[in-house]
């Protein structure tokens with residue numbers, strides 16, 4: 001088979017992004033040419049997300065854009081992969097006839113076959129058992145060279161009543177520690193300095209494989225990898241934040257004092273209806289233990305507004321909870337009734353406009369809190385990972401331990417010297433806005449001998 005020019009569009013979460021990177025590597029090994037732009041491609045692979053309505057709409061809009069290009073003869077084939085095709089096998093085939101090849105979420109290994117079939121116009125579909133899917137092997141990173149996601153496993157056993165992910169990705173399957181350390185070592189050898197741990201629930205890592213959470217053991221093993229400077233934890237679950245984990249994070253010089261802890265709600269009867277483990281008292285105890293163990297912790301969380309049965313009183317209580325606990329970062333979704341999930345058939349569904357009004361008002365409240373928490377950092381010095389020179393700003397842009405890529409803020413700073421992308425530098429924080437910080441390279445630290453990788 002000759003080399004085919006292939007473009008990859010990956011939607012949704014970092015776990016899906018890792019699957020796209022695995023597919024890119026298999027296409028590259030097979031001799032196909034990965035092209036950055038859709039217009040340069042013969043075949044486009046759209047790695048879809050399918051867990052809530054807005055994500056499904058985004059996936060379909062990308063598929064229809066590709067279909068228009070195909071109708072114009074600009075591209076010759078469309079492959080749809082990922083969670084939308086895994087969840088809606090029949091619908092993708094029947095409702096999107098422009099699609100040439102379909103891969104289920106467990107069939108990334110077959111991407112070359114799918115692309116070759118799409119080019120030859122032969123209908124192709126493959127749905128391997130997602131719970132048997134390989135999660136290892138090479139990747140072509142789609143993140144900047146200095147940062148990469150490490151997917152600890154797939155699937156989830158928590159069965160929150162609003163969530164379609166267990167229906168799509170199956171039961172919890174953790175990857176062996178040795179395999180993860182092998183992949184992380186290869187990434188570090190390739191220049192990765194920041195490793196971001198992702199899974200549906202990172203705090204349950206290993207429970208299926210080893211009968212208990214082995215997250216701390218995994219962190220210990222990853223810390224020994226030369227070259228890795230930052231290890232960041234996303235998607236933690238509140239009832240699994242152990243004292244052992246917190247003590248380990250407190251004593252580590254690589255595991256960042258950053259915890260992404262989706263709480264979803266704070267009212268007991270809503271948490272129960274969501275089938276969330278733990279009640280508000282346990283959540284508040286967890287937040288207290290986190291802040292005691294990691295006083296400088298950056299806490300990110302997520303809430304769902306408008307869950308069936310949520311009253312104005314529940315919502316007001318949630319607002320008070322958010323004001324009391326003052327998270328550094330917060331996301332908020334209006335509840336999306338997903339067919340096949342228990343909550344979609346619950347009584348007392350909340351009207352769309354009320355759901356959205358609550359989500360918007362909670363985000364507005366949070367923007368004030370984020371601004372105050374940012375302002376409290378003025379006068380501090382932060383270690384910043386240099387990401388680029390921002391000509392509009394007239395200085396560099398980067399991230400501190402408080403900033404996960406794509407979802408959090410940045411640090412903009414001036415520097416009298418030229419800096420290397422991927423370098424870690426001390427920055428004196430001088431001002432802030434709702435989400436970003438502004439400052440200058442710490443000359444005092446440089447004079448005091450702080451190592452700065454100059455270009």
Ligand code: SF4
Pocket residue numbers: 156157158159160163164165166200201
């Ligand atoms: S923890 Fe809950 S919300 Fe998260 S993936 Fe699992 S079931 Fe879904």
